[in-house]
Every structure is written in structure tokens, then in C-alpha cells.
Amino acid sequence: MDYFKSLAQELFSTNYETPPSSIQFIDAALSCTSPHFAPSYTDPNQKRIIRRHLVSFLQDYISFKPSIDAFMHDDGTSVNLLNANGELQLSSSTPSIPLTIWLHESYPFIAPIVLMSTNTTYPIYDNHPFVDSSSGSISTFYLVNWKYPGCNLSDLVHNLVNIFSHNHPFYYSPSTNDFFHPSLASRREAIDRLSCTLHYDMTELLSKTHDEVEELSSLKEHMVRRVLVAEFSVDESENEMTELKERVKILTDEADKLSSWLRDKDQDLSPEEYKVEDEFEAIDENSKVLLDSIAADKATEDLMYSLDKAVEQGVMPFGTYMKQVRLLAKEQYFGRAKLEKMGISLEWLH
Numbered sequence: 001m002d003y004f005k006s007l008a009q010e011l012f013s014t015n016y017e018t019p020p021s022s023i024q025f026i027d028a029a030l031s032c033t034s035p036h037f038a039p040s041y042t043d044p045n046q047k048r049i050i051r052r053h054l055v056s057f058l059q060d061y062i063s064f065k066p067s068i069d070a071f072m073h074d075d076g077t078s079v080n081l082l083n084a085n086g087e088l089q090l091s092s093s094t095p096s097i098p099l100t101i102w103l104h105e106s107y108p109f110i111a112p113i114v115l116m117s118t119n120t121t122y123p124i125y126d127n128h129p130f131v132d133s134s135s136g137s138i139s140t141f142y143l144v145n146w147k148y149p150g151c152n153l154s155d156l157v158h159n160l161v162n163i164f165s166h167n168h169p170f171y172y173s174p175s176t177n178d179f180f181h182p183s184l185a186s187r188r189e190a191i192d193r194l195s196c197t198l199h200y201d202m203t204e205l206l207s208k209t210h211d212e213v214e215e216l217s218s219l220k221e222h223m224v225r226r227v228l229v230a231e232f233s234v235d236e237s238e239n240e241m242t243e244l245k246e247r248v249k250i251l252t253d254e255a256d257k258l259s260s261w262l263r264d265k266d267q268d269l270s271p272e273e274y275k276v277e278d279e280f281e282a283i284d285e286n287s288k289v290l291l292d293s294i295a296a297d298k299a300t301e302d303l304m305y306s307l308d309k310a311v312e313q314g315v316m317p318f319g320t321y322m323k324q325v326r327l328l329a330k331e332q333y334f335g336r337a338k339l340e341k342m343g344i345s346l347e348w349l350h
Contacts, residue, residue: 022058022066029068040079040105049108057153079105090165095122111146114138122170131169293335300332
């Protein structure tokens with residue numbers, strides 16, 4: 001492309017905005033037959049349309065100049081394409097917008113590729129309705145619905161001027177309600193306004209949806225923890241139930257054994273002959289002494305308690321109470337001393 005770069009420098013070095021210089025460059029580029037420099041436009045009729053559209057566009061927007069460079073498609077294919085690059089100055093209070101308009105190898109039947117430079121002082125704000133902030137690629141209703149012969153470069157840039165006047169790429173200004181007056185808006189302008197409104201509505205909806213998803217995710221985590229706690233509690237309850245069932249079974253078996261034993265005893269003895277005390281027999285002399293001593297000690301304790309109540313109620317004179325308590329305490333002492341002499345712990349009495 002060095003040939004065309006030198007040609008462009010020569011043509012635009014003295015009078016950059018002169019349309020004849022642009023025309024000369026376009027004619028030279030379209031007539032080039034060198035395999036290294038020739039553009040990827042082969043049909044003569046296509047070249048005539050490209051020339052007519054470019055010349056008309058450069059006359060309407062003199063800040064743009066033509067050029068030819070290699071363009072890399074997304075699939076990796078490299079082609080030599082004509083392009084026009086320059087800046088759109090919308091107003092004195094806003095920065096200019098640097099644009100490069102590439103003419104597709106199938107132009108005018110396929111829309112041009114419009115890119116905005118991302119290497120600028122002002123970054124493109126995120127979520128612009130018509131400009132991708134990362135690549136600078138521009139997509140509008142006009143480009144998406146491009147159809148020749150109704151569409152051309154001049155009308156395309158005019159549409160971009162209308163859009164960017166109300167949605168500047170460097171400033172967030174979603175004032176779409178005043179985009180155009182409905183009575184003055186064309187069908188295309190009305191669609192652009194609707195597209196812009198839908199974009200911001202979708203952006204707001206996506207933001208709310210994201211917040212709701214985050215909230216639901218947090219709630220899900222909380223519910224998962226609660227489910228785990230509930231499952232753990234259920235497992236513990238099931239284990240306790242299993243243990244209780246086993247315990248009930250054991251107690252039921254013991255109760256059956258006791259009931260069987262009682263039935264056998266009822267058959268052996270009449271109610272008059274049967275005494276519960278007979279079922280508890282000492283196995284030796286020490287055990288017999290222990291049982292007798294425990295019974296006597298408990299009886300003494302009960303008697304002393306009754307004497308205390310009698311004194312409190314005034315039924316017994318205090319002197320009689322003291323005499324009886326001394327006698328009972330003496331008997332209790334000798335009884336406990338006897339147990340200690342036999343080597344039996346007094347813990348049995350408690």
C-alpha cells in the first residue's frame with residue numbers, strides 16, 4: 001500500500017479538503033491493476049457505483065479523506081478495501097468523533113463497515129446503544145437493514161449525525177424522550193429512537209435481573225445450608241428413634257419376663273400367703289445384718305422427723321422430745337458402730 005500512501009500524501013499535501021484531489025485518488029485506486037495494490041472490487045459496474053457514492057459523500061463531508069488499506073475480516077481473510085476516515089464534529093461543545101468507513105468488497109449490496117477509533121482522549125462509555133466500547137464497531141438500524149439502491153454513504157453518515165447528536169459516544173445521555181418530535185420524525189428516525197429506548201430499557205432490566213439473580217443466589221445458599229441442617233437433624237432424630245425402638249424392645253422383653261414370673265408366683269401362692277418381703281432374702285449373715293440395720297436406721301430417721309413435727313405443732317413437750325431424741329440417737333449410733341465393726345460401709349445408709 002506504499003504506492004497509495006505516497007499518492008495520498010501528494011494529492012492532499014497542498015489542499016486537503018479539495019474534492020478534485022479526492023476524486024483523483026479514488027480514480028487511481030479503482031484503476032490500479034497491480035495484484036499487490038489493486039482493491040478487491042472486480043466488477044466495473046460496482047466500481048462506478050463506489051466512485052459515485054464516495055465522491056458524493058466526500059463532497060458532503062469534506063473533513064473525510066479516502067484511503068486504501070488491507071482489511072482483516074473476522075474469519076482471517078485479508079482484502080484491500082477503500083475507506084474514508086475523518087472526524088464528525090457535531091457541535092463546538094462536544095469532542096469530534098473519529099470514524100473510518102470501510103467499503104466492503106461486495107459494496108453496495110453489503111453495508112459498509114463503520115468503526116470508531118478507540119485510541120482517543122475520551123473513552124467510549126459502556127453500554128452505548130450503537131457503539132461497541134471495546135472494538136469501536138458501530139451498528140445502527142440503517143446499517144443492519146442496508147439495502148441498495150435505497151442506502152448510500154451520505155445518508156448513512158447523516159443518520160449517524162442524528163443519532164450521535166442525542167447519544168454521543170463519549171457521554172451518557174439517554175434522554176430518548178426528546179430524541180425527535182413525533183410529528184417531524186421519519187420512519188428511520190422513529191426506529192432509531194425506539195431502538196435507543198429499548199436498549200436503555202434492556203440495560204436497566206438486565207441490571208435489575210442481575211441484582212435479583214444475586215439475591216436469589218444468596219437465598220439459595222442460605223436454603224442449602226438450612227437443608228443440610230434439617231437433613232442432619234432428621235438423621236439424628238432417626239438415630240434416636242432407632243435407639244428408642246431398641247430400648248422399648250428390651251424393656252418389653254424385660255416386662256414380659258417380669259409378668260411371666262409374677263404369673264408363676266401367683267399360681268404357687270395364695271394372696272393371703274404371698275408377701276412381697278419374702279422375695280427379698282439375704283444371701284448371708286452380713287447381708288441380713290445390713291438389711292436389718294438399714295431398716296432400723298431409716299425407721300429411726302422417720303421417727304425423729306415425726307418428733308420434730310410434734311414439737312413444732314405443740315403436741316409434745318420439749319423435755320419429752322429431748323429425752324426421746326437422745327434415746328433414738330443412742331440406738332442409731334450403736335447400730336452404725338456395729339456396721340463399721342463388721343467392715344460394712346455406711347454409704348449403704350444414704
